[in-house]
Amino acid sequence: MRPPxxxxxxxxxxxxxxxxxxPAGWTTETWYHASGCRKFFHAERHTVTNEVRSTRxxxxxxxxxxxx
Amino acid sequence: MGRGExxxxxxxxxxxxxLGASVATRTASSPRSARRPAxxxxxxxxxxxxxxxxxxxxxxxxxxxxxxxxxxxxxxVHGLATAYYLAANHGVRxxxxxxxxxxxxxxSGRNTAILRSNYLTPEGVRFYARSVHLYQNLxxxxxxxxxxxxxxxxxLAHNDGSLRxxxxxxxxxxxxxxxxxxxxxxxxxxxxxxxxxxxxxRYPILGALYxxxxxxIRHDAVNWGYARAADALGVQIHQNTEVLGIRTxxxxxxxxxxxxxxxxxxxxxxxxxxxxxxxxxxxxxxLPIITHPLQAAVTEPVKMFLGAVVVSGSLHVYVSQxxxxxxxxxxxxxxxxxxxxxxxxxFTEELASHVLELMPSISKLRVLRQWAGLCDITPDFSPIxxxxxxxxxxxxxxxxxxxxxxxxxxxxxxxxxxATGKLPKLIxxxxxxxxxxxxxxxxxxxxxxxH
Numbered sequence: 001m002r003p004p005x006x007x008x009x010x011x012x013x014x015x016x017x018x019x020x021x022x023p024a025g026w027t028t029e030t031w032y033h034a035s036g037c038r039k040f041f042h043a044e045r046h047t048v049t050n051e052v053r054s055t056r057x058x059x060x061x062x063x064x065x066x067x068x
Numbered sequence: 069m070g071r072g073e074x075x076x077x078x079x080x081x082x083x084x085x086x087l088g089a090s091v092a093t094r095t096a097s098s099p100r101s102a103r104r105p106a107x108x109x110x111x112x113x114x115x116x117x118x119x120x121x122x123x124x125x126x127x128x129x130x131x132x133x134x135x136x137x138x139x140x141x142x143x144x145v146h147g148l149a150t151a152y153y154l155a156a157n158h159g160v161r162x163x164x165x166x167x168x169x170x171x172x173x174x175x176s177g178r179n180t181a182i183l184r185s186n187y188l189t190p191e192g193v194r195f196y197a198r199s200v201h202l203y204q205n206l207x208x209x210x211x212x213x214x215x216x217x218x219x220x221x222x223x224l225a226h227n228d229g230s231l232r233x234x235x236x237x238x239x240x241x242x243x244x245x246x247x248x249x250x251x252x253x254x255x256x257x258x259x260x261x262x263x264x265x266x267x268x269x270r271y272p273i274l275g276a277l278y279x280x281x282x283x284x285i286r287h288d289a290v291n292w293g294y295a296r297a298a299d300a301l302g303v304q305i306h307q308n309t310e311v312l313g314i315r316t317x318x319x320x321x322x323x324x325x326x327x328x329x330x331x332x333x334x335x336x337x338x339x340x341x342x343x344x345x346x347x348x349x350x351x352x353x354x355l356p357i358i359t360h361p362l363q364a365a366v367t368e369p370v371k372m373f374l375g376a377v378v379v380s381g382s383l384h385v386y387v388s389q390x391x392x393x394x395x396x397x398x399x400x401x402x403x404x405x406x407x408x409x410x411x412x413x414x415f416t417e418e419l420a421s422h423v424l425e426l427m428p429s430i431s432k433l434r435v436l437r438q439w440a441g442l443c444d445i446t447p448d449f450s451p452i453x454x455x456x457x458x459x460x461x462x463x464x465x466x467x468x469x470x471x472x473x474x475x476x477x478x479x480x481x482x483x484x485x486x487a488t489g490k491l492p493k494l495i496x497x498x499x500x501x502x503x504x505x506x507x508x509x510x511x512x513x514x515x516x517x518x519h
Contacts, residue, residue: 011504018356018447018503022345024407047359048407 024048030058085489086335086460087137087160108211126292127171127299132306132328136164138486139324139331141311141347142339143167144176145287145472146464148294148305149479150337150486152210155301157480158487163303164333165295166326168310172291175341178409178441179472180364180398182377182388184221184282186241186248188233188514191497192450193244196470198494199477200281203290206476212293214285215391219376221282222256224426226271226382233513234277241279251278259376262427270425271382282377284388284396287472294479314350314461321351321460335486337462342407342442344465351461355452356503357444360401361408362469363415365438367430369393383422395433397423401443401469411438443468448508449515453478454491454499462486463500470515 003012021027027047032040040058045051106112106124116123138154140147143165154160167173183203185196207214225231234250241248253265256276265273295305306328313325314336323332340347345357374389384400399419402412416438424431445468446452452466464482467474481492491499497509 010506014504014506019354020356020358022355022358022405024343024346024359029404047405050406050408050410 085487126296127305130304132309132331134331136331136333137162138335138337139333140165140337140339143171143305143307144174144339144341145291145294145475146478147339148291148298149475150339150464150482151303152294152298153480153483154486155298155303158483160487161302165303165305166309166311167307170307171295171305172288175441175471176291177288178439179287180386180396181284181287181472182386183285183473184279185246186237186277186279188237188240188511189509190240190244191509192511193241193246195477195494196473197244197246199474202476202480203285210293210297212289212296214289214293216283216285217391218281218283220259221279221377222259222379223277224273224380225275226273230381231274234275237277237514247281248277248279251276260374260378262373262429264426264428284377284390290475311347316351316458319459321458335460337464337482339464341444341465341467341471344444348463351458353456353458353461355465356447357466358405359407360443360445361406361440362401362443363411363438363440364396364398365416365419365435367395367433368436370433378426380426383425385419385422387423407442409440409442411440449511450509451498452500453482453495454485456500468515
């Protein structure tokens with residue numbers, strides 16, 4: 001989750017900037033179809049097998065901060 | 069380099085540092101017997117060639133013990149080098165190297181085996197120069213032919229921006245005493261006659277950073293050489309031993325749980341590259357690391373024609389020719405995070421087209437095989453070495469696309485840190501705290517291709 005702009009220690013911001021999740025398993029991501037329809041969409045992908053379980057339109061049923 | 073300790077277990081420094089006093093006393097009073105390794109020599113090779121007798125096993129396979137002074141997770145070049153230098157330089161021999169797979173099965177056996185020290189930051193240049201120096205003497209130190217071929221290393225510049233970076237790197241390198249110079253296309257053509265340096269290409273070559281001490285090495289031999297030498301000094305290497313958890317008590321490491329039973333130890337070192345963030349999470353330590361696959365490929369062997377290692381950042385490719393005659397290609401990392409080690413057709417196609425831009429004459433060469441390795445990428449393209457907030461849990465990770473060439477220097481420095489408890493100056497800039505304190509060491513301009 002993005003920390004509030006004010007009243008937060010710099011260390012908190014750096015944690016937000018640098019400490020990403022790096023899961024080995026199912027993850028929900030936002031993808032951009034750069035060389036095609038140029039649309040953003042969400043995909044559930046397994047990071048070990050690269051299997052994609054589901055995709056959905058951008059913004060629909062999306063849990064904010066899930067991929068941070 | 070304190071090699072005098074080898075073979076004289078009674079006459080060595082006491083281990084202090086992170087191991088704690090009780091451990092140090094025990095190690096000093098009951099030293100592990102250092103087996104004398106069967107030395108490899110030309111005469112021995114001739115004798116074996118004539119008699120065809122079995123070669124002795126290169127390292128032992130032993131039962132997992134209940135206690136070690138140091139447990140190293142990951143039997144790649146970093147883990148094995150650290151174990152070797154712990155035993156050879158500091159007399160710390162109750163060391164176990166655990167790996168869920170086999171020795172050198174991860175990034176240490178999947179890289180393109182390029183060595184160089186022409187980095188961008190002074191800290192980086194000094195560190196990698198130390199590593200290249202250790203590699204130069206490694207065959208003698210380990211009594212194992214690691215086949216280091218210092219053929220020279222060329223980083224091509226196809227635009228003004230990269231030409232400027234090459235000039236910058238050359239000056240930083242020279243200031244640190246590293247042989248590195250910007251050269252013109254005519255000189256490139258002299259070094260690599262098969263390269264298309266004409267102005268008619270899609271991406272004309274404007275110049276190159278030439279680094280004569282760079283070259284290639286046999287990466288498997290480095291892994292096996294370290295494993296054999298460490299084993300001979302009493303280090304235990306446990307393959308097929310997966311670490312399932314790291315036990316801590318009030319902020320201090322007490323042991324690890326493995327697929328072959330529990331082990332207690334005061335020091336755990338994480339040397340697991342692509343899997344580094346998963347292993348660190350077992351100890352409750354979060355790392356600023358994302359894992360990306362990096363693919364490579366090798367062609368059928370042909371007569372030796374490519375003298376130097378050729379790298380092109382703009383064309384996302386690096387190529388070298390092995391002593392066997394195969395061309396080894398690497399590219400930039402895959403654009404999305406993944407733990408998959410499968411190759412892809414997109415990679416091969418793109419790679420082939422880029423290689424042919426540089427060397428059109430090899431278009432008939434066939435690709436024999438391709439593979440992928442996992443790269444643990446940090447935000448500043450520099451590694452993370454040193455202590456964490458959990459006492460006794462150390463990391464030697466974040467090696468991205470440049471870990472193999474760093475193995476010896478990282479191993480030497482991490483061994484010193486474990487044995488003495490002091491952070492060696494050589495790696496002080498690469499600690500984990502730099503991300504919280506805002507002093508990043510950006511190697512983006514020199515660490516990899518395609519950024």
